[in-house]
Amino acid sequence: MNNKNNSYLEIKRKKRVLTIFLLLSLILVLVFSCFAGCKSNSLNKNSKNLTNYSLSLSFDDNTKTLQGTQTVNYINSTQVVLKEVWFHLYPNAFSETAKIKPVSNLYKDKAYPNGEDFGRITINKVAVENKEKEIIIKEPDNEVLVVKLNEDLYPDDRVNINIEYNVLLPNCLHRFGYGDNTYNFGNFYPIACVYENGSFKTDAYGSNGDPFYSEMANYDVNITYDKDFTLASTGEQKNTINLENKKQTNIKASVVRDFAFVLSKKFNVISKKAGNTTVSYYYYEDKNAEKSLQCAVDSINTFNSLFGNYPYSTYSVAKTNFIHGGMEYPNLVFISDSVTNIEDYLNVIVHETAHQWWYNMVGSNACEYAWLDEGLTEYSTLMFYKKNPSYNINVKESLNSSLSSYLLFSEICTSVYGSFDSTMTKNVNTFKGDMEYVYVTYVKGVLFFDNLNEMVGDKKFEKSLKYYFEENRYKNATPANMISAFEKICKRNLENFFDSWINGKVVLQNYK
Numbered sequence: 001m002n003n004k005n006n007s008y009l010e011i012k013r014k015k016r017v018l019t020i021f022l023l024l025s026l027i028l029v030l031v032f033s034c035f036a037g038c039k040s041n042s043l044n045k046n047s048k049n050l051t052n053y054s055l056s057l058s059f060d061d062n063t064k065t066l067q068g069t070q071t072v073n074y075i076n077s078t079q080v081v082l083k084e085v086w087f088h089l090y091p092n093a094f095s096e097t098a099k100i101k102p103v104s105n106l107y108k109d110k111a112y113p114n115g116e117d118f119g120r121i122t123i124n125k126v127a128v129e130n131k132e133k134e135i136i137i138k139e140p141d142n143e144v145l146v147v148k149l150n151e152d153l154y155p156d157d158r159v160n161i162n163i164e165y166n167v168l169l170p171n172c173l174h175r176f177g178y179g180d181n182t183y184n185f186g187n188f189y190p191i192a193c194v195y196e197n198g199s200f201k202t203d204a205y206g207s208n209g210d211p212f213y214s215e216m217a218n219y220d221v222n223i224t225y226d227k228d229f230t231l232a233s234t235g236e237q238k239n240t241i242n243l244e245n246k247k248q249t250n251i252k253a254s255v256v257r258d259f260a261f262v263l264s265k266k267f268n269v270i271s272k273k274a275g276n277t278t279v280s281y282y283y284y285e286d287k288n289a290e291k292s293l294q295c296a297v298d299s300i301n302t303f304n305s306l307f308g309n310y311p312y313s314t315y316s317v318a319k320t321n322f323i324h325g326g327m328e329y330p331n332l333v334f335i336s337d338s339v340t341n342i343e344d345y346l347n348v349i350v351h352e353t354a355h356q357w358w359y360n361m362v363g364s365n366a367c368e369y370a371w372l373d374e375g376l377t378e379y380s381t382l383m384f385y386k387k388n389p390s391y392n393i394n395v396k397e398s399l400n401s402s403l404s405s406y407l408l409f410s411e412i413c414t415s416v417y418g419s420f421d422s423t424m425t426k427n428v429n430t431f432k433g434d435m436e437y438v439y440v441t442y443v444k445g446v447l448f449f450d451n452l453n454e455m456v457g458d459k460k461f462e463k464s465l466k467y468y469f470e471e472n473r474y475k476n477a478t479p480a481n482m483i484s485a486f487e488k489i490c491k492r493n494l495e496n497f498f499d500s501w502i503n504g505k506v507v508l509q510n511y512k
């Protein structure tokens with residue numbers, strides 16, 4: 001063997017190693033690009049047959065008003081010919097004349113720390129395919145805008161509707177309103193009502209639950225606001241340009257059920273990745289900020305593996321002035337700054353994150369079947385704790401306390417009113433106040449899902465939820481969809497079991 005020969009062999013060996021390395025790299029690149037591509041393709045593919053909203057918004061901090069111009073490229077996704085399209089005008093629920101109000105007497109003082117204040121949306125102009133139309137707003141609460149079309153709209157056909165408006169934000173610590181720290185823009189623009197069983201659904205914005213119901217849509221939004229604000233929003237903030245004294249951000253959101261944003265001069269922002277999603281935490285005064293962010297990351301990771309993937313590139317958790325614990329919007333959740341105990345604060349983050357699955361990706365009519373998302377979301381929160389023992393939550397104990405507090409509440413109601421209606425499937429505005437809504441929807445909801453889990457076992461329970469998610473992703477589901485998912489996976493008839501729980505016949509005193 002000589003040196004020359006050795007060098008030749010060495011070069012040959014190196015070449016072979018290099019070729020193998022290049023091939024492996026290529027395979028890895030292909031696998032990863034397919035993975036990323038497949039993910040965005042799931043949104044791309046599903047964004048095709050949806051309504052497109054283009055919003056141009058300008059916020060004036062001095063007058064607390066938002067000026068909006070909106071083009072809705074509306075698709076008729078029903079099976080019938082439409083002559084009109086109806087839109088919710090949710091901000092009018094905050095007006096002085098509203099009969100059904102989003103704030104109940106119980107929470108009035110907390111919601112309006114500076115005295116009752118009012119907000120509204122004023123429609124200035126409506127046009128269909130550039131033809132100006134009469135502005136028709138339905139009484140009594142002026143919460144619905146009726147847009148008469150120029151011609152019949154056939155199934156799968158599209159029409160362009162332009163709406164110009166002004167929104168006045170109330171001094172109210174609510175989904176729509178402002179406090180000392182944040183300006184909350186939830187349910188603030190005209191959003192198309194869902195057409196179902198021969199009519200547009202127009203449930204009023206009452207104080208029980210989250211009485212919203214909408215279809216998936218795509219959004220292209222420009223927001224102009226003061227330079228010293230930080231913006232948290234649904235979707236991906238594509239770019240921000242500086243204007244004189246102001247800045248303007250362009251946001252794109254595909255396949256989302258709604259669009260919301262929060263502005264604050266006090267926001268700090270920290271971010272971390274959960275898979276392909278950038279999770280951001282917008283906060284003020286939180287000495288456990290890293291823990292809060294980590295909790296959001298853990299929640300996304302846990303629910304990704306429990307139910308199916310969150311396909312969006314962003315998820316934002318925003319601390320806000322808000323009377324309740326938290327509120328879910330697509331890709332964005334509000335966490336109330338009034339929740340001061342860290343365990344409770346993290347619990348709200350887990351709960352609101354679970355809503356990305358049970359509200360945004362799998363929607364439902366929260367006015368009729370609030371338990372279908374709230375009960376399941378509460379139970380998903382317990383599933384999170386089972387999978388993440390480091391959070392030190394005793395799930396068994398939590399279930400026991402749910403049961404005893406529910407029984408106590410039902411006893412009190414029976415002695416005060418003579419009876420207690422524990423029907424879960426009923427309209428949110430028919431519950432006797434906030435407490436009954438919470439006990440029947442959340443607490444009984446958790447007990448129901450726990451009973452179902454015990455009956456079919458963890459494996460089948462998780463598999464059924466995965467299947468329910470897969471089958472109903474990007475759509476609106478009903479209790480029937482959930483029953484059929486569990487029946488298919490568990491291979492048994494569950495109609496009577498569901499019926500006894502959701503229609504109020506189950507006797508919980510015998511439970512456990």
Ligand SMILES: [Zn+2]
Binds near residue numbers: 351377
């Ligand atoms: Zn919830």
